[in-house]
Amino acid sequence: MVRLLGLCxxxxxxxxxxxxxxxxxxFCEAAYDLTTPKTQQALDAIAAKQGxxxxxxxxxxxxxxxxxxxxxxxxxxxxxxxxxxxDHQLTASDCxxxxxxxxxxEEMQAxxxxxxxxxxxLFFFAHFVGDLHQPMHVSYADDWGGxxxxxxxxxxxxxxxxxxxxxxxxxxxxxxxxxxxxKLATTAKxxxxxxxxxxxxxxxxxLQLTRKIYRQYQPNQQLGQAYVDANSPVIExxxxxxxxxxxxxxxxxxxx
Numbered sequence: 531m532v533r534l535l536g537l538c539x540x541x542x543x544x545x546x547x548x549x550x551x552x553x554x555x556x557f558c559e560a561a562y563d564l565t566t567p568k569t570q571q572a573l574d575a576i577a578a579k580q581g582x583x584x585x586x587x588x589x590x591x592x593x594x595x596x597x598x599x600x601x602x603x604x605x606x607x608x609x610x611x612x613x614x615x616x617d618h619q620l621t622a623s624d625c626x627x628x629x630x631x632x633x634x635x636e637e638m639q640a641x642x643x644x645x646x647x648x649x650x651x652l653f654f655f656a657h658f659v660g661d662l663h664q665p666m667h668v669s670y671a672d673d674w675g676g677x678x679x680x681x682x683x684x685x686x687x688x689x690x691x692x693x694x695x696x697x698x699x700x701x702x703x704x705x706x707x708x709x710x711x712x713k714l715a716t717t718a719k720x721x722x723x724x725x726x727x728x729x730x731x732x733x734x735x736x737l738q739l740t741r742k743i744y745r746q747y748q749p750n751q752q753l754g755q756a757y758v759d760a761n762s763p764v765i766e767x768x769x770x771x772x773x774x775x776x777x778x779x780x781x782x783x784x785x786x
Contacts, residue, residue: 565785613670
């Protein structure tokens with residue numbers, strides 16, 4: 531009961547922490563595993579020099595950790611992109627002038643190409659690529675990306691965004707981000723996922739999943755283990771695809 535209450539508090543408090551902390555660490559652990567030894571050495575050195583995190587994977591929560599500090603308010607809208615309810619395709623034009631996750635990825639990638647030792651750009655970049663692969667981060671402004679869509683999850687109040695950020699992952703792997711990330715990397719290697727494409731194309735994949743999530747939603751829906759079982763493979767595949775893509779982009783910067 532205590533565990534469920536803690537989960538409920540996480541779900542209800544969640545705003546835009548794609549994949550939650552366990553998911554983001556697992557995402558970057560998988561990406562790290564998929565990079566070359568030279569890239570891994572560079573990532574290790576940057577994380578060690580920055581000093582607040584034990585590893586690159588753990589540093590991938592930094593972009594969420596700083597949200598409570600108002601000096602970083604300018605970055606909050608770079609975690610997601612909103613589209614109209616009748617839009618079936620995501621394009622760069624959906625990114626407002628102030629920016630979105632698509633422009634955030636582009637900006638941080640450009641900064642890293644100019645200065646590969648820019649740890650803030652690196653941590654933002656890795657985090658935003660993870661955000662883009664969480665379906666509910668390509669969603670609708672009027673629903674705050676699913677935060678206002680109330681459901682019951684294992685008998686406790688929750689919302690769709692929180693379930694996709696934390697809930698399913700919590701019930702799937704607990705807090706074992708390291709082991710889960712390694713497992714996902716192994717699966718991704720075996721599947722030989724294609725790293726090609728653009729952030730807008732990857733965001734389109736998330737949009738199609740978001741549209742499906744909303745089509746299946748019913749008011750006051752009671753969700754539980756069946757929902758976890760049905761959607762955990764979707765989450766795992768999104769993280770696997772995203773990790774392959776992030777690894778490819780990191781190698782392009784650090785594996786010279």
